[in-house]
Amino acid sequence: MTDRAFSVVRAGALTTVQDLGRPGHAHLGVPRAGALDAPAHRLANRLVGNPGSAATLETTLTGCAVRVRTATTAAVTGAPCPVTVDGRPAPWGAPVRVPAGAVLDAGPATHGLRSYLAFAGGITTEPVLGSRAADLLSGLGPDPLAEDAVLPLGTPHGPPSTADAVPHPGPVAELLLPFLPGPRDDWFTDAGLRTLVTGRFRVSPAGNRIGLHTEGPPLERARPGELPSEGMPLGALQVPPNGLPVLFLHDHPTTGGYPVIGVVPERFLAPAAQAAPGTAVRFVRMR
Amino acid sequence: MKPLPVGEHGLLIELDTAEEVEALHAELLRRVAGGALPPPREIVPAARTVFLDGLDDPRGLLADIASWHIPPPTAADRPAIRIPVRYDGPDLADVAALWDVTPEEVVRLHSATEFHVAFCGFAPGFGYLTGLPEPLHVPRRDTPRTKVPVGSVALAGPYTGVYPRSSPGGWQLIGTTDTVLWDPRREPAALLAPGTRVRFVPQETTR
Incomplete structure (x- = not known):
C-alpha cells in the first residue's frame, strides 16, 4: 500500500x-x-x-x-x-x-x-x-x-484553492422542501394533500442515508393497499402505511410499492442532509 | 399507456401488462442505442411501469411517447442463460402441495419453463423472473425467514428469484444454485438484467 x-x-x-x-x-x-x-x-x-x-x-x-x-x-x-x-x-x-x-x-x-x-x-x-x-x-x-x-490517499491533483470564502452556515430553524406532486398524488384525498402542505412536520430520529423520516399528522389516503413495485426517484416523498412521508435520500431502494405523493428536486436535497432530528419540516408545493 | 411526470426530470410510464413493459423497455433501449433518444440516467422497468430519470426533456417525451410504434418483444434479441439448480429447497414440499403435484413434478414444471427477467430490485443482482403460468403462482411464506442462504432459488407471487446473497426473505425456497448472481468485480456485475432469458437446469442433489 x-x-x-x-x-x-x-x-x-x-x-x-x-x-x-x-x-x-x-x-x-x-x-x-x-x-x-x-x-x-x-x-x-x-x-x-x-x-x-x-x-x-x-x-x-x-x-x-x-x-x-x-x-x-x-x-x-x-x-x-x-x-x-x-x-x-x-x-x-x-x-x-x-x-x-x-x-x-x-x-x-x-x-x-x-x-x-x-x-x-x-x-x-x-x-x-x-x-x-x-x-x-x-x-x-x-x-x-x-x-x-x-x-x-491518492496523489494530490493541484494546489489547494485559496479563493473560496466559505460562509459558515447558520442553524436552520425549518427545513423547506419544495416538491412537485405525483406520480401517485391521486392515491391521497384532497385533505391528505392539504395536510402535506399545512401540517406541522418534524425530522424524526429514525432517519438515515436511505431516507429522512418525518413525524407529524398522517396523510389521508384515497385508496388502501400497495402498488406493484415501481421505480423510485431520489427525492421521492414515499408514504408508508403509517401515513408519514419519508424523503428518499441517496441510498434509497430503487423500487418500492408505497405511493409517492411528490418528488423533491435534487437541487433542494442538500439541506435535508443537514436537518437534525426535531427540525421543523415544511413541504412547499411548486405547482 | 399512461405517462406520469416524476419530479423535474423523470417519467413513470404505466402499462397494462408485463408484456407491454417488456416491449417498451426493449424499445427504449433500441432508441437509446440508435441515438433517437438521449440516454436517460436511469431506465428502470418494474411490474407494470417503466421509470425514466435524468431526462433532458421529460415533457417532450411525455407528449411523444404515446404515438410510438412499439413492436412486441422478440426472444431472439435478448441474451439467454442457464442456471444449474439443485431442487432441494426446504419449501419444495409446500410448493408441491400448493401446486397439487409431486415434488418431482415441481422440478419438471419449473425447469421446463422459459423465464425472463421482468425487472430487478430488492438487492443488487436480484431479478424478478416471470414465466410461470398463473395457476403456479404461490403466496409468500406467512413468516419470513431471518436468513435465506445465498443462491436460494425461490418463488413468490408470479415470480421466481435467486438470492444473490444471504438476506432475510419470505419467498418459498425450492432449490439452490452455485451460480454467482452478483459480483461487482465482474463485467457485467449482475448476471440477471431486465430482459435476460433464463432456464433452470436440474442438477443431482448432493445432500
Whole structure:
C-alpha cells in the first residue's frame, strides 16, 4: 500500500467514504449512493485542489478523527464543527496543512448533521461500479469507518484553492422542501394533500442515508393497499402505511410499492442532509 | 399507456401488462442505442411501469411517447442463460402441495419453463423472473425467514428469484444454485438484467 494513507483514530457515530455515487445502475437494484450534501462534498474537494468526484469522508453528528501518514492538505465542510490538528485549533471551511503523523479531528457538529473531510488526492479505496461511495442499503463500497482502519490517499491533483470564502452556515430553524406532486398524488384525498402542505412536520430520529423520516399528522389516503413495485426517484416523498412521508435520500431502494405523493428536486436535497432530528419540516408545493 | 411526470426530470410510464413493459423497455433501449433518444440516467422497468430519470426533456417525451410504434418483444434479441439448480429447497414440499403435484413434478414444471427477467430490485443482482403460468403462482411464506442462504432459488407471487446473497426473505425456497448472481468485480456485475432469458437446469442433489 502507498504511504499516502490515514488511519482512523475516532470513527464517530457513522462515518462513510462518499463521492458522487454510482448513478445508472438502478435497473440492477443498485442505489445511487454518494454524498448526501453534495455541495459541501464538492466544496471540501475544491478547497484541497481535488475534482468534485474525489472521495471524501461523510460524518454523522459526532465527527471523526484520523492520523495521516504523510503531510497532507485537508479541509472540513458541511456541518460546522471544531477542527483541530494534534489538539490545536484549525479553521473549518479552509485548507488545513496536516503534518505527517498528526491527528486531524473534526469534532461534533455545532449544528447540522454531516461534515465532509477532504484530503488532497482524495481517498482511493477500490471503486465498485465506478464509485467509491459506501451504499448502506446494499452494502456496496467500503464499510463505514472503524477504529484503526487504514484508508489510502491518492496523489494530490493541484494546489489547494485559496479563493473560496466559505460562509459558515447558520442553524436552520425549518427545513423547506419544495416538491412537485405525483406520480401517485391521486392515491391521497384532497385533505391528505392539504395536510402535506399545512401540517406541522418534524425530522424524526429514525432517519438515515436511505431516507429522512418525518413525524407529524398522517396523510389521508384515497385508496388502501400497495402498488406493484415501481421505480423510485431520489427525492421521492414515499408514504408508508403509517401515513408519514419519508424523503428518499441517496441510498434509497430503487423500487418500492408505497405511493409517492411528490418528488423533491435534487437541487433542494442538500439541506435535508443537514436537518437534525426535531427540525421543523415544511413541504412547499411548486405547482 | 399512461405517462406520469416524476419530479423535474423523470417519467413513470404505466402499462397494462408485463408484456407491454417488456416491449417498451426493449424499445427504449433500441432508441437509446440508435441515438433517437438521449440516454436517460436511469431506465428502470418494474411490474407494470417503466421509470425514466435524468431526462433532458421529460415533457417532450411525455407528449411523444404515446404515438410510438412499439413492436412486441422478440426472444431472439435478448441474451439467454442457464442456471444449474439443485431442487432441494426446504419449501419444495409446500410448493408441491400448493401446486397439487409431486415434488418431482415441481422440478419438471419449473425447469421446463422459459423465464425472463421482468425487472430487478430488492438487492443488487436480484431479478424478478416471470414465466410461470398463473395457476403456479404461490403466496409468500406467512413468516419470513431471518436468513435465506445465498443462491436460494425461490418463488413468490408470479415470480421466481435467486438470492444473490444471504438476506432475510419470505419467498418459498425450492432449490439452490452455485451460480454467482452478483459480483461487482465482474463485467457485467449482475448476471440477471431486465430482459435476460433464463432456464433452470436440474442438477443431482448432493445432500
